[in-house]
Amino acid sequence: MSFCDLALDCVTQLQPYVPGKPIEELERELGVTNIVKLASNENPLGPSDKVLAAITEASKDLTRYPDGNGFTLKSALADKYQLNVDQITLGNGSNDVLELIARTFVSPNNEVLFSQYAFAIYPLVTQAIGAKAVIAPARDYGHDLQAMSTLITDKTKLIFIANPNNPTGTYLVADELEAFIAQVPQQTLVVLDEAYVEYGDLDVNTIDWLEKYSNLIITRTFSKAYGLAGLRVGYALSHLEVADLLNRIRQPFNVNALALASAAVALKDDAYIAQTKQLNKQGMAQLIAGFDRLALSYIPSKGNFITVDVQRNAEEVFSGLLHQGVIVRPVGNYGLPQHIRVSIGLEEENQRFLDALTTILGKIS
Amino acid sequence: MSFCDLALDCVTQLQPYVPGKPIEELERELGVTNIVKLASNENPLGPSDKVLAAITEASKDLTRYPDGNGFTLKSALADKYQLNVDQITLGNGSNDVLELIARTFVSPNNEVLFSQYAFAIYPLVTQAIGAKAVIAPARDYGHDLQAMSTLITDKTKLIFIANPNNPTGTYLVADELEAFIAQVPQQTLVVLDEAYVEYGDLDVNTIDWLEKYSNLIITRTFSKAYGLAGLRVGYALSHLEVADLLNRIRQPFNVNALALASAAVALKDDAYIAQTKQLNKQGMAQLIAGFDRLALSYIPSKGNFITVDVQRNAEEVFSGLLHQGVIVRPVGNYGLPQHIRVSIGLEEENQRFLDALTTILGKIS
Numbered sequence: 001m002s003f004c005d006l007a008l009d010c011v012t013q014l015q016p017y018v019p020g021k022p023i024e025e026l027e028r029e030l031g032v033t034n035i036v037k038l039a040s041n042e043n044p045l046g047p048s049d050k051v052l053a054a055i056t057e058a059s060k061d062l063t064r065y066p067d068g069n070g071f072t073l074k075s076a077l078a079d080k081y082q083l084n085v086d087q088i089t090l091g092n093g094s095n096d097v098l099e100l101i102a103r104t105f106v107s108p109n110n111e112v113l114f115s116q117y118a119f120a121i122y123p124l125v126t127q128a129i130g131a132k133a134v135i136a137p138a139r140d141y142g143h144d145l146q147a148m149s150t151l152i153t154d155k156t157k158l159i160f161i162a163n164p165n166n167p168t169g170t171y172l173v174a175d176e177l178e179a180f181i182a183q184v185p186q187q188t189l190v191v192l193d194e195a196y197v198e199y200g201d202l203d204v205n206t207i208d209w210l211e212k213y214s215n216l217i218i219t220r221t222f223s224k225a226y227g228l229a230g231l232r233v234g235y236a237l238s239h240l241e242v243a244d245l246l247n248r249i250r251q252p253f254n255v256n257a258l259a260l261a262s263a264a265v266a267l268k269d270d271a272y273i274a275q276t277k278q279l280n281k282q283g284m285a286q287l288i289a290g291f292d293r294l295a296l297s298y299i300p301s302k303g304n305f306i307t308v309d310v311q312r313n314a315e316e317v318f319s320g321l322l323h324q325g326v327i328v329r330p331v332g333n334y335g336l337p338q339h340i341r342v343s344i345g346l347e348e349e350n351q352r353f354l355d356a357l358t359t360i361l362g363k364i365s
Numbered sequence: 366m367s368f369c370d371l372a373l374d375c376v377t378q379l380q381p382y383v384p385g386k387p388i389e390e391l392e393r394e395l396g397v398t399n400i401v402k403l404a405s406n407e408n409p410l411g412p413s414d415k416v417l418a419a420i421t422e423a424s425k426d427l428t429r430y431p432d433g434n435g436f437t438l439k440s441a442l443a444d445k446y447q448l449n450v451d452q453i454t455l456g457n458g459s460n461d462v463l464e465l466i467a468r469t470f471v472s473p474n475n476e477v478l479f480s481q482y483a484f485a486i487y488p489l490v491t492q493a494i495g496a497k498a499v500i501a502p503a504r505d506y507g508h509d510l511q512a513m514s515t516l517i518t519d520k521t522k523l524i525f526i527a528n529p530n531n532p533t534g535t536y537l538v539a540d541e542l543e544a545f546i547a548q549v550p551q552q553t554l555v556v557l558d559e560a561y562v563e564y565g566d567l568d569v570n571t572i573d574w575l576e577k578y579s580n581l582i583i584t585r586t587f588s589k590a591y592g593l594a595g596l597r598v599g600y601a602l603s604h605l606e607v608a609d610l611l612n613r614i615r616q617p618f619n620v621n622a623l624a625l626a627s628a629a630v631a632l633k634d635d636a637y638i639a640q641t642k643q644l645n646k647q648g649m650a651q652l653i654a655g656f657d658r659l660a661l662s663y664i665p666s667k668g669n670f671i672t673v674d675v676q677r678n679a680e681e682v683f684s685g686l687l688h689q690g691v692i693v694r695p696v697g698n699y700g701l702p703q704h705i706r707v708s709i710g711l712e713e714e715n716q717r718f719l720d721a722l723t724t725i726l727g728k729i730s
Contacts, residue, residue, distance in 0.1 A: 063409070
């Protein structure tokens with residue numbers, strides 16, 4: 001007997017999400033040092049002193065369980081967004097929240113709708129339940145909301161929309177997005193995944209929509225602009241009743257004590273966010289100028305990354321860059337076999353990448 | 366329309382796990398200070414300097430995602446237990462691992478078997494799937510393995526055994542336990558939850574059983590003797606194929622970067638474990654002597670806690686203790702309405718509890 005026979009079919013069919021290579025692992029594998037990692041859309045600024053101080057303080061109590069209700073962090077979020085604290089569901093990264101939403105509402109005979117080229121976790125959480133993933137064709141690498149509308153059926157329980165989208169960086173303007181949400185049937189939940197919202201400079205506060213659309217769930221994260229990827233904190237903002245359901249299935253201590261303490265401090269650090277956005281803007285311009293010099297086309301991005309068409313097998317380019325100590329992300333698994341996604345780093349990191357890319361492209365025709 | 370109508374039935378029927386009250390929350394509620402918390406079986410020693418140093422070091426990189434494969438920690442575990450690294454599944458606390466096991470193997474038409482008075486997470490993970498919980502009556506507050514055997518059916522997919530058990534502290538001797546495991550049908554998985562194993566001084570290395578019984582999964586945690594409850598690290602040791610399945614459904618970054626770094630250091634800190642066990646032994650003797658003086662009977666425990674029969678409504682005793690700034694755990698939710706569970710603390714904390722208990726029992730008849 002095989003244990004695969006004992007497991008649920010939906011689990012045996014899962015291909016696990018492949019994270020970007022950690023720097024230590026690559027150093028081990030290739031015997032290289034001084035590596036530049038531009039693979040996981042991380043904040044290149046490093047942690048703020050305020051966060052480090054919060055960790056030191058909270059560490060004193062780390063033999064104690066975290067606050068399972070996340071009182072301090074949830075209060076800070078409620079305050080910032082002018083919401084009821086009970087509209088918030090904390091997650092171990094927004095990944096956790098996305099999974100909780102699916103596990104709360106989706107059964108194997110439901111459909112989950114999302115776009116081609118959308119974030120890889122959407123098909124994974126759908127498959128883990130054994131529900132049907134319905135994938136709307138993209139328009140210019142981004143969400144085609146009209147195409148998505150036509151694919152909504154009686155069975156559609158959940159729609160995932162990433163804005164800005166990862167890995168393409170595409171974004172939807174507020175009017176178009178709101179018009180879409182407004183026509184989604186009440187029994188279908190819309191998850192608006194705003195992991196990159198801080199970079200987007202969008203023209204509307206989408207959180208105001210929660211009052212109008214009770215089937216809307218907004219997810220956000222501390223892993224990107226807030227610079228806490230290593231700590232895993234994400235959250236959902238929703239109707240009270242939705243949050244109550246999500247919190248029933250949530251593991252009581254899903255966000256750890258140092259993560260809770262850090263996020264509460266990071267949330268109030270407007271200077272860090274401003275510096276992050278400024279650095280990102282400059283780095284984006286630097287990379288675009290480099291791609292223009294190399295005559296490479298790219299997908300215009302509102303994220304902290306940009307996806308570029310390298311006009312040849314992207315795995316080879318990825319591998320060539322690796323051997324020069326630069327880690328980026330090939331996106332063949334997204335159906336983009338000639339593109340690589342590169343995160344915006346510090347100026348010198350971006351330059352290392354552009355120099356290495358120039359060398360590699362000269363070698364691979 | 367209610368969102369409850371949209372959610373899965375198994376979710377709407379869930380009563381969330383109620384964690385012990387965090388100290389800050391109690392201070393807020395009651396306006397008391399100098400609180401002694403003996404409610405969550407936490408290590409009263411506080412974090413070791415080695416762990417604090419590991420956190421400071423790892424914090425430098427916290428804008429980076431954790432290593433999704435947990436290479437360093439898994440290597441350290443494999444080394445310690447002489448296992449293949451691919452037999453290990455890391456979890457965000459062992460709670461996470463227990464849930465992953467259920468979600469990988471249990472479908473709504475399966476049965477999950479565990480004992481009366483066993484850990485509250487077992488019914489929760491069973492309900493979250495909508496499977497049938499089969500509860501074997503206890504013997505002397507502990508697992509009655511004979512009764513459990515008779516309840517195994519074709520539908521039994523999973524058996525949870527906690528040894529030592531929480532909240533009763535009862536334990537099974539190795540021979541009896543192994544004989545039980547040996548006769549469980551191959552298509553039924555046995556989860557041996559050893560969260561408290563370090564306190565138990567058991568007479569056998571259960572990890573050796575993994576070679577003999579491929580349907581055995583052992584779970585352990587860093588939250589108890591290792592003193593990392595705030596960081597959430599647990600793990601499962603199993604057959605390779607079982608671990609492969611669990612890792613498919615595991616969220617790639619379920620254990621955060623500071624947790625991974627701390628656990629790898631804590632695992633090697635034998636002196637901390639020795640000190641922890643010594644303190645626990647002394648504290649256990651101190652509490653037992655106190656209960657004897659008060660003529661209260663208790664359940665003999667191999668954990669870092671002891672459950673005592675207060676001979677009256679335990680909620681009232683709990684509440685009385687709370688107002689004296691001592692937090693313990695009433696276990697009415699486990700079907701023990703006259704018992705409270707108290708964690709072993711520092712000598713002065715244990716004394717505060719005994720003094721407060723003496724006062725309270727004098728007031729409540």
